[in-house]
Amino acid sequence: MSTTVADQLLARLREWGVTQVFGYPGDGINGLLGAFSRADDQPRFLQSRHEEMSAFEAVGYAKFSGRPAVCMATSGPGAVHLLNGLYDAKLDHVPVVAVVGQTNRSAMGGSYQQEIDLLSLFKDVAGEYVQMVTVPEQLPNVLDRALRIATARRAPTAIIIPNDVQELEYTPPAHEFKMVPSSLGTSWPTVAPDDEALRRAADVLNAGERVALLVGQGARGAAAEVAEVVDLLGAGAAKALLGKDALSDELPWVTGSIGLLGTRPSYEMMQDCDTLLMVGSSFPYTQFLPELDQARGVQIDVDGAMIGLRYPFEVNLVGDARATLRALVPLLHHKADRSWQEFLVEKVARWWEVMDAEAHVPADPVNPMRIFSEFSRQAPDNAIVTSDSGSAANWYARQVRMRGDMRGSLSGTLATMGPAVPYAIGAKFAHPDRPVVAFEGDGAMQMNGLAELVTIARYWREWSDPRLVVAVLHNNDLNQVTWELRAMGGTPTFVESQALPDVSYADFAGSLGLGALTVTDPEDLAGAWQAALSADRPYVLDVHCDPDVPPIPPHATLEQMTAMAAALIKGDTSRWGVMKEGLRTKAQELLAPRQDA
Ligand SMILES: Cc1ncc(C[n+]2csc(CCOP(=O)(O)OP(=O)(O)O)c2C)c(N)n1
Numbered sequence: 001m002s003t004t005v006a007d008q009l010l011a012r013l014r015e016w017g018v019t020q021v022f023g024y025p026g027d028g029i030n031g032l033l034g035a036f037s038r039a040d041d042q043p044r045f046l047q048s049r050h051e052e053m054s055a056f057e058a059v060g061y062a063k064f065s066g067r068p069a070v071c072m073a074t075s076g077p078g079a080v081h082l083l084n085g086l087y088d089a090k091l092d093h094v095p096v097v098a099v100v101g102q103t104n105r106s107a108m109g110g111s112y113q114q115e116i117d118l119l120s121l122f123k124d125v126a127g128e129y130v131q132m133v134t135v136p137e138q139l140p141n142v143l144d145r146a147l148r149i150a151t152a153r154r155a156p157t158a159i160i161i162p163n164d165v166q167e168l169e170y171t172p173p174a175h176e177f178k179m180v181p182s183s184l185g186t187s188w189p190t191v192a193p194d195d196e197a198l199r200r201a202a203d204v205l206n207a208g209e210r211v212a213l214l215v216g217q218g219a220r221g222a223a224a225e226v227a228e229v230v231d232l233l234g235a236g237a238a239k240a241l242l243g244k245d246a247l248s249d250e251l252p253w254v255t256g257s258i259g260l261l262g263t264r265p266s267y268e269m270m271q272d273c274d275t276l277l278m279v280g281s282s283f284p285y286t287q288f289l290p291e292l293d294q295a296r297g298v299q300i301d302v303d304g305a306m307i308g309l310r311y312p313f314e315v316n317l318v319g320d321a322r323a324t325l326r327a328l329v330p331l332l333h334h335k336a337d338r339s340w341q342e343f344l345v346e347k348v349a350r351w352w353e354v355m356d357a358e359a360h361v362p363a364d365p366v367n368p369m370r371i372f373s374e375f376s377r378q379a380p381d382n383a384i385v386t387s388d389s390g391s392a393a394n395w396y397a398r399q400v401r402m403r404g405d406m407r408g409s410l411s412g413t414l415a416t417m418g419p420a421v422p423y424a425i426g427a428k429f430a431h432p433d434r435p436v437v438a439f440e441g442d443g444a445m446q447m448n449g450l451a452e453l454v455t456i457a458r459y460w461r462e463w464s465d466p467r468l469v470v471a472v473l474h475n476n477d478l479n480q481v482t483w484e485l486r487a488m489g490g491t492p493t494f495v496e497s498q499a500l501p502d503v504s505y506a507d508f509a510g511s512l513g514l515g516a517l518t519v520t521d522p523e524d525l526a527g528a529w530q531a532a533l534s535a536d537r538p539y540v541l542d543v544h545c546d547p548d549v550p551p552i553p554p555h556a557t558l559e560q561m562t563a564m565a566a567a568l569i570k571g572d573t574s575r576w577g578v579m580k581e582g583l584r585t586k587a588q589e590l591l592a593p594r595q596d597a
């Protein structure tokens with residue numbers, strides 16, 4: 001039997017080491033589906049409920065495996081459905097290759113059924129590389145480039161293959177004019193830093209008295225080097241949200257998250273530092289960095305396209321985080337004065353106490369923070385955590401303490417709703433032997449999560465460690481936006497847009513044969529996590545939590561935080577008045593310089 005283009009595509013994916021494709025079928029990829037069946041499902045075709053979920057699953061897989069992931073959809077509507085997941089990949093710098101079908105070449109340009117201009121559709125999201133395969137000889141070159149460019153640029157790429165091309169006999173490119181042969185395998189370089197720039201960076205860092213680090217996902221794998229630099233410089237380190245798992249929160253000088261979802265120690269460290277070292281991060285919120293003339297800055301980033309952004313850095317060093325920090329260490333002097341670091345360490349210790357106290361403030365019925373703090377206490381050292389973009393992101397950022405080999409991620413830059421459960425599925429295929437926990441709002445569950453529980457129910461028996469816990473923040477509200485409305489304009493809830501229909505997430509999960517518990521009493525949380533984390537199958541914790549617990553910004557003073565939390569949570573009919581007053585204070589503080597410095 002002859003080999004078709006589709007057969008060759010799958011063979012080439014196998015040669016690339018791609019073991020699964022996250023996809024959804026349609027007649028635009030019938031040729032490809034036939035090939036999966038002939039290839040004995042190698043790579044595996046993993047079916048989601050919606051192409052956007054396939055794309056998120058690919059993003060989750062790529063984020064947690066460090067390898068490029070492939071998603072697949074039919075022409076027209078299937079391709080359109082992939083888009084949001086591909087944008088998530090683009091904005092968080094994740095290598096994902098989308099393979100989509102198209103109508104037959106004979107129909108193209110004829111306003112044919114399901115025909116849309118896919119090259120234009122993907123031009124922005126897959127701008128690094130989007131190509132249509134129109135003759136068999138093109139295939140290896142286009143596929144190899146899509147995978148290689150996705151990896152090299154940490155970006156989504158897309159391949160469009162018309163249905164009839166999928167079924168053509170494959171003929172490789174020849175040694176001829178206008179043929180483009182291709183090859184497999186790439187050794188990626190470790191981008192080495194420039195010696196002269198290293199010395200300039202060391203001069204800036206040695207001169208500083210109060211050095212602050214900001215590390216992002218680019219510093220993952222460089223934790224030991226970061227620790228050494230911090231030790232030499234007597235510094236502290238804040239973490240951008242996507243770099244939350246780059247450093248353990250057990251380290252006393254780690255000030256935690258920064259930014260809108262950040263911690264007070266991170267905020268104050270940036271306000272008071274005289275030197276900023278940013279490693280592997282494109283953290284976008286300048287207002288949380290030092291004043292523009294306050295600190296001398298050094299940035300290290302492997303991507304020359306992302307360097308020099310966000311702050312007037314004095315030294316912009318393009319280099320691999322680990323290699324660059326290693327090369328920097330011998331040039332740094334050990335700072336004798338440890339008072340700055342001691343000051344930060346004390347603030348961090350106090351901050352964790354405050355977080356714990358906040359999580360234990362009574363609420364109606366469950367304080368959402370406690371869901372996270374209780375998990376944090378029980379989290380296995382090798383857990384992978386995903387969070388959705390509602391209020392969960394705040395509590396993930398502030399309440400979850402990373403330690404051991406824990407990994408975590410969310411849609412950091414697109415901040416889209418709905419990826420937590422499909423990310424968790426992607427994580428389970430990347431690491432079937434590790435427990436995975438997804439935190440997700442009820443709005444996101446209704447949008448995507450419920451449907452993807454069906455996907456979990458289908459595949460979980462294949463995972464060597466079957467634990468995948470979905471913790472639902474059941475507040476019957478699109479709470480994050482409700483709070484944004486209140487914070488911005490003191491606007492009362494517009495019930496029509498914000499209230500959610502009540503659904504039992506536990507009942508739904510139970511109907512699929514998954515483990516499930518409804519939690520309505522905070523005292524049951526510890527036991528619920530114990531049950532979920534020792535279950536022999538995936539588990540849904542449907543936690544009824546209080547929509548009136550506000551995500552508090554880090555610039556609120558401790559007194560204001562305490563007063564607000566108490567007033568908001570304990571108050572009853574007076575809640576509204578107090579809440580709005582508290583929020584006005586917060587808004588004023590956002591605009592004004594800090595009073596309590
Ligand atoms: C696709 C998408 N639609 C809308 C939004 C705006 N948005 C951000 S958070 C949020 C509410 C999320 O509600 P839920 O999932 O219930 O979580 P909660 O905040 O209530 O915990 C909305 C509507 C978004 N970020 N992404």
Ligand SMILES: [Mg+2]
Pocket residue numbers: 390441442443473474475476477478479
């Ligand atoms: Mg909600």
